[in-house]
Every structure is written in structure tokens, then in C-alpha cells.
Amino acid sequence: MSFLRSPRAVPYLLLMPAIVVILAVIAVPLAVSLWSSFTPYQLTRPVTLFTFVGLRNYSRLLENTDFWWAFGRTILFITVTLNLELVLGLGLALLVNQITMGQRALRTIMMFPMMFSPILVGFQFKYILNDAVGLLNNALFDLGLITQPIPWLVEGTLANLSIMAAEIWMSTSVFAILLLSGLLALPKEPIEAAKVDGCNAVQTFRHITLPFLMPFIFIAMTIRSLDVARAYDMVRIMTNGGPAGRTELLWTLMARVGYQNSQMGMANAMGYVSILLSLVFTLYFYRKLVAARRYMGGVE
Template identity: 45%
Template sequence: MRPHSERYFPYMLILPSVIGTFLLIVFPLVYSFFLSLTSFHLLKAQSLRFVGFQNFWEVLHDPAFWVALKNSLLFMVVVVNAELVLGLLVALLLNRASGGQGILRTLFMIPMMFPPILVGLQFRWFFNDQFGLLNNVLLSLGVIDRPIGWLVRTKTAMPAVMFADIWQNTPFTAIIFLAGLLSLPVEPLEAALVDGASPWQRFRYVILPMLRPLIFIAMTIRSLDAGRKAFDLIMLMTGGGPAYATEILGTYTFRRAIVDYQFAYGAAISFIDMVLTVGFAVYLYRQLLKGRT
């Protein structure tokens, strides 16, 4: 019979990970859910009292929450689909490049290396109405006769933020697709070529089906990551304005919890956001499994 020290040795190895997971994930999650069931105010410690699901009820009847949710969905759908399409096109071009592939890949990955804060500052200057590069180019070409306030107009603020996010994260999807293209078996492509298939037919009926798992993986990662990175861009470029035009769930949660000091209300918004995110991730995962069968 083994000594007790040897019997429990495997459990001792994972104990630090279990403790770290509890302290960094489980405890904050449970505590924030508890706060969402109270009336806690950051500047009024005595305001802590149990109110049940009143905060959730108020969030669901808050018009600003629905505006933020609509903007979040719109942002995710547009940027993720644009990054998938552009990433696939770039991957196809890089895959066909005969020389200098290493240099081209390195140059194309540069936007990924910038932190979102730096990207936000960069595009805040790019879309500036007085000193921005975009307005100066359009004015010099005669396309416009006066500067446009891209970040202060409700119809152009969100597209400007989307453009910044697409610029930074398209290389991520391109690298995933390029790795998939380089690992594809050549036999199906050679068979399609012998059968007289055109380049479009080879792409549509051979390459695209084999890339389907990678497409779902890239879509899942970017869909779950879009809101987190968009927070930095939006806070630096527009601050959620003008008139809630670029307000998403992340910025709205920050505004209510930190700026307005309504921490319990912000915790309720974050939990609703988490439930929606987990549900969407489960849906994408089931679609991926369905595609493998």
C-alpha cells in the first residue's frame, strides 16, 4: 500500500491552480453576483441592502441598455464578418505569393502588435475634423469642401470605430486562414484541376469546405473578443457618444458602475452580458460540432 504522501501527490500538484482559479475567477464572480442583488453604491457604503433581482428588472427596462445591446450586436456582426472576408482574401493572396512571403507576413502582422489604446489614439487623430489625415486627403482631392466631424456625428462615429477595429484585427483572421491553406492536402485540389474546375470552383467546392472548421474557430474567437477590444477604442475615440451612437455594453457597464458609482447596477448589466456571451459561444461551438459530423 502506497504512503499517504504518494497517494495525494497528484492532488498537491494541481492545488495551486485550483486556489488561483478560485481567487481570481470563482470568488470575484460569486461576489459580483451577490452585489448585483443589492443596492450597493460606491460612495454610500451604508446603502448595501438586499433587493433581489430588482437591478436586473431595471436594466431590462432601461432604454439606454437596449441601445447599448443593439450597438454591441451591430458592432460584432459588422467587424467579425468584415475581418473574416478580408482575412480570407489576404490569406489567399499571401498563399499565392511566390517570393518574400516571410517579409509580407511580418509586415501584415504589424497592426496586431499595437495595443488597442495606441490604435484608439492613432485613429482619433486619423478621423480628427481639423487635423486628421482623412479630412486633409479628401479636401486636397476635392471630394469634400469642408472638414467632416467623423467622430462627433451619429451616422459616422460607429463606422469610424469599426474601421479601426477591422484594421487592427484582420491580420489575426488572415494568419489563421493562411495556416489552414498551407496545411490543406494537395490531392483534392489536383483532382479538381484534372476535372477541369475553374479557380472559383476550386475555391468554392474544395478549399472553402476544408477551411470550415477554421472559419468557425476564427469567428468564435473574434466574436467573444470584439467587445473587449472595442472598449478601449470607443473610450478613446468617442467615449460612447455622440448621443449613445457608439455605446456598447462594456462602455455602458463602466459608465453606470464607475462613473455613476452604481456598482450593483453595473454588476447586473455585466451578468446579463455574460449570459448572452456564453449562450452565443455555446451556439457557435454546437455549429462547429455539427459541421464536423
């Protein structure tokens, strides 16, 4: 009791609300989920939460081909979408940066895809790509480009590409906005110096603009790698991991195992393995970011 009244307790008392919130929202759930990954916890049989089985979930996981397919597919998904979003976003940013009139309006319009809920984007693409009534197939039909409907969301490879397309459609603007802010902050003089030094437009971009943009690129990459790595909603709506698990990503797989099969212990074990993946991507980009920023330390 005397400690609570002493001056040394003041900081802790003042921080108490924050500490309570963090404990309730982050620390305790994290601890419980970690614990549950060492149990055969099933949602339908709560008592199983108290059966300790050591690393059994993890060792089963290592032999689970479905999981590793989803794991690999997720890496591929992240790599392809991030890179395409970067290239498209950069192009978009460069184009918008050239515009002198109506740039503000365009910048606002560029944010539109970000304003949609991913669920809605998923539905929208699902209907566009539907093989029977979808807009795309109908358009291709009417143009005489196809005679048979293309099963966009049913054939494995096409389904994966379709999901990627939806993801890219929704998030390219994130890159574009972030990179545009970089372009707007770009100092004019080194670019002029490069022009005088003999650079043409491409060389100026390659040697001056791009290095300047690197920190912005890595910030965008870091943010988006976290985002993409938890892609769930769009996949859930568009294909629900199907056909036959061909578009299953880590999070849809985990949700299926945890909630549909109610094997929460196993799902949590999967979660902890997948976090490694997120960490690797994020750490990689973060390091690049720090390096790029050190580089640019001299910008005045």
C-alpha cells in the same frame, strides 16, 4: 489532521496552489460580482453591498432603453466587424498564399496591427479622423473632394462606422493569419482532383477550398467573437460612447455605470445579461466548428 496525511489527500495537496489561485482570481470575484448584482452596491457606500434587493437591478435593466440600445448596437457591431474581417482576411490570406517570394516577410508584416495596443490604435484613428486637424479630412480637402469637414467622430452613424473601421483595421490580420495557416495546411491532391474533375478556379474554391477552411474560419470566429464582444478600449478613446451615447457599447456603458456613476450592483447585473450574448455567439461558432471538424475527419 489524519486526512491530510493520508495518500488520498496527495492529489488535493498537490493541486492546492492552483486551487488557491483559481479561487482568488476567478471563483471569489465571480461570486462577489454575482452577489452584488442582487444589491444596490455603490462604490462610494461599501455598506450597500450587504443590502439584498433581489432582482430589482435586473427588472430596472429590462426597462432601461440605453442598455438595450447598447445591447443592440453591440450585436450589430460584432456582426458587421466579424463578417467584414472574415471577408477581408480571407481575401488577404488567399492573396498572400499565391505569393512564392517574400511570403514570410509579408506574414510578419501582416501581424503589425496586432502588435499595437488597442488604445494606441484608438488614438491613431482619432487623429486621422479628427474633423478639424485630421489627416483624412485634410487629404479630402486637398483633393477637392469636400468643401465642408466631415464630422467622422461626431455624427452618430459616421462615428459608429469609424469605430468599426478601426476595429477591422486592427483585427483583419488575425483572420488572415489563421486562414493562411489553414491554406498552408490544405492538402494539394483534392484540389488537383477537382481541377481534373472539371472545376474552374472559382468552383474549386467554392467546393473544395472553402469547406476545408471552414474549421479555421470558425476557430477565428470563436476567438474574435469573444474579443469583439469586449471591445472597450478603442471606443473609450475614439468617442467615449458619444455623441450622446450614440456609440455606446455594452462595456463602455457598464464602465460608465459602474465607475462613473458608481452603481456597481447595476453594472454587474448588466454584465451578467451581456455574458448571455457572448455565450450565444461563442456557442454558435463552437458548434459550427465541431461540425466542420467532424466533416473533415477524413483528411489525411
